[in-house]
Amino acid sequence: MIDIQRVIQERQSARVPYDPNRKISKQDIADILDAGRWAPTAHNMQNFEIVVVDDSEVLNLIGKVKSRISEEFLRENYEQLSFSKEELLKKKTGILGAMFPPAWVDPSKMAEVASKSEPMPLTQSIRGSPCLLIVLYDPGKRAPASEGDVLGFMSLGCVMENMWLMAQSLGISLQILSAFAALPVEKQVKQILGIPEELKIAYTCRLGYPTGATKYLRVRRDIEDFSHHNRFGNKGIK
Ligand SMILES: Cc1cc2nc3c(=O)[nH]c(=O)nc-3n(C[C@H](O)[C@H](O)[C@H](O)COP(=O)(O)O)c2cc1C
Structure with a gap:
């Protein structure tokens, strides 16, 4: 047990x-x-x-x-990300950006990713x-x-x-x-x-x-x- x-x-x-x-x-x-x-x-x-x-x-x-994937999701997801282990350990909330595809963690590409990328099965x-x-x-x-x-x-x-x-x-x-x-x-x-x-x-x-x-x-x-x-x-x- x-x-x-x-x-x-x-x-x-x-x-x-x-x-x-x-x-x-x-x-x-x-x-x-x-x-x-x-x-x-x-x-x-x-x-x-x-x-x-x-x-x-x-x-x-x-x-x-x-x-x-929606732009709203990408932007709000971004708010929860840390970009290094040190940052994540300091913040103590959220998740590592490295867990997501690179295009998801680049704010300049989010609108394009949401509107242009192929839907995923x-x-x-x-x-x-x-x-x-x-x-x-x-x-x-x-x-x-x-x-x-x-x-x-x-x-x-x-x-x-x-x-x-x-x-x-x-x-x-x-x-x-x-x-x-x-x-x-x-x-x-x-x-x-x-x-x-x-x-x-x-x-x-x-x-x-x-x-x-x-x-x-x-x-x-x-x-x-x-x-x-x-x-x-x-x-x-x-
Ligand atoms: C309501 C709810 C929705 C969640 N949705 C997802 C999801 O869509 N994909 C995913 O990978 N994890 C999802 N999670 C898991 C959380 O991201 C996860 O529990 C949190 O990051 C803590 O990590 P841990 O479960 O490894 O402890 C969800 C958790 C909850 C409670």
Whole structure:
């Protein structure tokens, strides 16, 4: 039994290719879904449906769906980047620019990249994953009195984390793919999977066994940076 703190700290985004021939067992998928099932949700609404896709033909169809990067995404993504390990370690938030294609990290090229580059097939995001979990919600059913259904979205995040920790404890890698929620992509994926009109895609989890190293420089703020003892501004717990 691995202790919970270790699972929490070792959970990470695994953005490398996965082995398409190493399937996720039915038992492991069931365990991951069970972890999602027991997540806390606002008013216990359990406001999610999850489509498990592990049929290679369906994965191929989804892989052919094309996604275009927006200038808005590129500009806001840029705000979160560091351009050296030293900068990232100092900032303690965000990610390394080196993880993205060079054209994505050059502000002078962003408009051109967004308008001119060819849309990329999702297969380049799925990268060999033998199993996708497509998490859906119904925007017509908000958590009671929750402006913008913030509580509903938080609940979907709890489901994500529970499933991610379970995958980690089973030795299965996971990456979140937000691109599935972008409108043109969502429309096509919904069509392929027969997802009812009224439901929306919140996010997709890409599961699998990596074919290469997954470790990368991960940073976090120190506890003193975000905690306030008894009064806002009294940094850290003394
Ligand atoms: C709501 C949400 C959406 C995310 N979307 C993506 C995504 O589209 N692609 C990706 O590679 N990671 C995505 N991530 C993962 C974060 O980038 C990642 O958790 C963060 O950089 C910390 O890295 P770690 O997961 O390795 O600890 C998402 C995470 C969350 C919670």
